[in-house]
Amino acid sequence: MRSHYCGGISESNIDQEITLCGWVHKRRDHGGVIFLDLRDRDGVAQIVIDPDTPEAFKLAESVRSEFVLQIKGRVRRRPEGTENKDKATGFVEVLGTEIVILNSAATPPFPLDEYVDVGEEVRLRYRFMDLRRPEMLNKLRFRSKVTSYIRNFLDGQGFMDVETPILTRATPEGARDYLVPSRTHPGSFFALPQSPQLFKQLLMVSGVDRYYQVAKCFRDEDLRADRQPEFTQIDVECSFVDENTLMLIMEQMVREMFHDLLNIDFPVFPRMPYSEAMKRFGSDKPDLRIPLEFVDVDDLVADTEFKVFAGAANDPKGRVVALKVDGAAEKLSRKQIDDYTKFVGIYGAKGLAWIKVNNLEQGAEGLQSPIVKFLGGDVCLSIMSRLGAKNGDIVFFGADKATIVNEALGALRIKLGHDLDLFTCEWAPMWVVDFPMFEETSDGGLTAIHHPFTSPSCTPEELAANPSEALSIAYDMVLNGTELGGGSIRIHDPEMQKTVFRILGINDEEAQNKFGFLLDALKFGCPPHGGLAFGLDRLIMLMTGAKSIREVIAFPKTQSAMCVLTQAPGAVDEKQLKELHIRTRKSQSAD
Ligand code: ASP
Secondary structure, eight states, X not given: OOSSOGGXXXXXXXXXXXXXXXXXXXXXXXXXXXXXXXXXXXXXXXXXXXXXXXXXXXXXHHOOXXXXXXXXXXXXXXOTTOOOTTSGGGGEEEEEEEEEEEEOOOOOSSOSSSOOOOOHHHHHHTHHHHTTSHXXXXXXXXXXXXXXXXXXXXXXXXXXXXXXXXXXXXXXXXXXXXXXXXXXXXXXXXXXXXXXXXXXXXXXXXXXXEEEEEEEEEOBOOOOTTOOSEEEEEXXXXXXXXXXXXXXXXXXXXXXXXXXXXXXXXXXXXEEEHHHHHHHHSSSSOOTTSOOOEEEOXXXXXXXXXXXXXXXXXXXXXXXXXXXXXXXXXXXXXXXXXXXXXXXXXXXXXXXEEEEEOOGGGGGXXXXXXXXXXXXXXXXXXHHHHHTOOTTOEEEEEEEEHHHHHHHHHHHHHHHHHHTTOOSOSOOEXXXXXXXXXXXXXXXXXXXXXXXXXXXXXXXXXXXXXXXXXXXXXXXXXXXXXXXXXXXXXXXXXXXXXXXXXXTTOOHHHHHHHHHHHHHHHHTTOXXXXXXXEEHHHHHHHHHTOSSGGGGSXXXXXXXXXXXXXXXSOOOOHHHHHHTTOOOOSOGGGO
């Protein structure tokens, strides 16, 4: 139907007869001539229709915004002084001679011919219109470039694209499952995969050797700002490799991709053990662009009268840290400090102690803070000396359970970085390695930090003897404080796998019931293997600078896990439920 894209015409087409198809972006009547801006996915072309072609002119008069047209005409240079130098199409226009109205359009729910801020609910309700906006189309286009780049890279490295099932059994990645009732097996359910984890491991047992998939994953989690119930992973698995080889391949892929698609050059990714990341930044995905670091001061405050500090310092699960911000004492008003106190409260901190270093020559007298009198001048000065504090600095403190301190001061560290513009570079990629194998649950049990198929870095006997101290061969790739992807070397020995299950409270019988197929596969000559998965949505969000992952997904769910476009999830009729052997409860109180 067309010879060119609207956005594809330039001076090289002058004097050519062309045919364009697209949407009416704008119509302007200019004393006798009509200007139509015709838009398609590649851009906008200016069409001029004059009364010498009365039929076309009449049709042009009748079209409205977003009508779909086919236009034939001749490309010519725009008259001098009327060019739009910002666009490739801005030096030419098309003298339109024939118009076909391919379709009409109702008035758009929001204007597309100029940028207007539209509420997200409306944008998602009319997503098909929202995606017509160039900034949205560009993100989709970029996403497509990234997936094809990754496919090319992995194909080149001998990885094989294999699809794994969507209707499957629960794959434990730590979230709730989306369940699908079976019509043919009354009372039984499929689970949608939280990831292709077990299938990709089975593919290694099969000898596929190098696997990848652009895989949809489903997790029924309480949604946070950057989560979606269904999301896409670049899922990778590889046999006969150690973690070093794997990390190097993945690092090469990300480095080359950022270079080729964005012209950004990354340094070699530093590798930091989990324990160091938690100690220095209170986070397993530290944003290394921000130079602030935690300094532990438990030992200095343990014997003071100040209960809040001494209590946390003497609690085996507690932690007291100081966070020094150079030269910020004057920049932060009382009001701002109060706001930060509220901010850390979101993460469970009960307060935010601080000391402003006014004049160290005056000893403790030169420290301004409500807590100096509780801690004592000497203790405060020892803290200042450990921190290497100088006049004009401000020091914040966190004292509580270590988990609360890490979260609260970790978040404050990021916030201060943004508020005071402390960034030392634009991009800070890294690996976090040597994760603990397990963490404690609120009921005192253990849960796998990565997943139960991750290989510990010790023997089964050592693991069973001291599970909470065991480390795993797991690694996360982190960029600017965001986890881009994570993975591990897997367990390939059935004994080790059973030991891990037992530690997690899954006895041999239950393990056989739930994961018999995996335990079987491990028995039949499973090669050493490992892999990882990147969160594609988050990767694209970072690469495009989008504010949320919803901006880089064509049809995302809202924060309450709904699709407002299709109104899903929705009710189904009785007959369907009956076929599925399902009866719903009338209300929650009927439980
Ligand atoms: N399956 C893991 C996840 O979804 C990734 C991996 O270990 O490869 O987080």
